[in-house]
Amino acid sequence: MGLFSRDPDSDDDADGAKANFFEERGFIASAIVIGAVLICLVVWFMVGGRSDEPTANPSQAPSTVVPTAQPTDEESTEPPVEPPTSAPTATRTAPPPPNNGTGGCHNKSASQAIPRLAAPVAVSWQFEGKMLIPIQAESGPARTSPNGVRSCFAHSPTGAVLAAMVALGQLQNPETAVATLQTRVYPGPGRQAAIAELGKPSSTPSAVAGEIQFAGFKVLDYPPNATRAIIQVVADLNGKAYGALPVTMRWYKGDWYVELQPDGSLNGSTEPDVLSSLSGYVRFSGSA
Template sequence: MGLFSRDPDSDDDSDGEKTSFLEERGFIASAIVIGAVLICLVVWFMVGGRSDNPAADPSQTPSTLVPTGQPTDTGPTGPPATPTEQPTPTRTAPPPPNSHTGGCHDPSPDQAIPRIAAPVGVSWQFEAEMLIPVQAASGPATTSLDGVRSCFAHSPTGAVLAAMVLLGQMQNPAVGIATLRSRVLAGPGKTAALAAAKDDKVTPPTVAGELQFSGFKVLYYPPHATTTVIQVVANLDNKAYGAMPITMQWWHGDWYAVLQDDGTFNGSVEPDILSSLNGYVRFSGAS
């Protein structure tokens, strides 16, 4: 089972405001492309590896995907955009793998929500085939012996980085299951995802496709947030942009992911195929 799911019987967005892209006019060729991208999204970020190293297991029950009454705005619908980036790490010097000053150690991190400009001072590093962002100020400030990254700032930027790093590490067969064990809140969803990950063992690259981050949008981050929702955008095989909401919860001094009971991030919330990155913060290690 993938960590992202799609409800084949659902035609409307969860807030009832966005018409499903399957109802939009378009050429048959466009429909075929969109359908193929949806298949990629269904298996987006499947756990691709096995780890026998024990990791910490938070025990708090996860909250719902999107807090009641909060915005779930998404990008425009229409024919999918065609990304052109190629993955390459940036030249920004990366922070040390373990730090006692940045990330979750910062007692008063910047609480500004990045809505237009991307976070600065970010180094993009390969996590298997995927580039993930790391920053001295917001994290990750800790890397465990089995390679799992943690300790992010209690801030909007910290939550964005935590979501992207988590997703990238879940794509890495070497640390995928260890990441799922230690960076996801305990509950039925985590149990289901672990069971599926052990059954899947390996994520078929010909099915999941090549993924690279392209941007994000902070959908929900109240003052002193303990729960936030980050819409993460990925470039799908350089054919289109796909976006999914990721719920993160602040627990015991760090950000952890929340899974739905079926073991996915999104449950019944439909993936979004974006016609552009308008309204999103462009944030990518590809160039």
């Protein structure tokens, strides 16, 4: 069972090719998880996830440290075509130290306000493989292990958002994917299923055309004093559309962990949403 799965009893002929695609390739374990939400979203979109091709807002390449807070509940309009942008670059502003004794999971007074309109502020963006991930002194990550795995996020809605994005970014990086799967995924059947796939041959495509970067998020569920949160993470699909997928986070032993479904996937039979705009989502990326 791959990281993404689909109901095998579905008889929708229009989606048959897409279903077969995922059944054959699986997107499992280190390579499943290396692709995680982002590679799989692009492949799903390119092989015909929707019959009507959405018009997306071409994203600019990430280049700055602090995303500008922008309301996201405005009505979506047809965006103009923009010229190609240069490759993304990491922030030039000094990020928080890799080991911070006051921020992240050490922050006992982190704001419990759910970010619905404005992106987290004072965020630096650093490359994790080819992706940019967000880092904030207040909400984390406040700890980096010798093998590069980042952890220690604030027990807050913003901490859960940052934890989800950082974990997905590290899962797509071959240098940190296995360690992240083993140490940043909530223990249970899902993690066991994913780890069990580590030794199996993978037919995951070795490359996917284009670059993928985070574009935004929406907090779907975060009750008071949450021990479980659901964050809808949005990725820019190569400037052609936006892909959104819910990521379940669990508060465990003083930190946020990604929780996988029993089959080892992020979302079970739930397919990623392909969006034509970021209306209703908080824009959050390394883009200017």
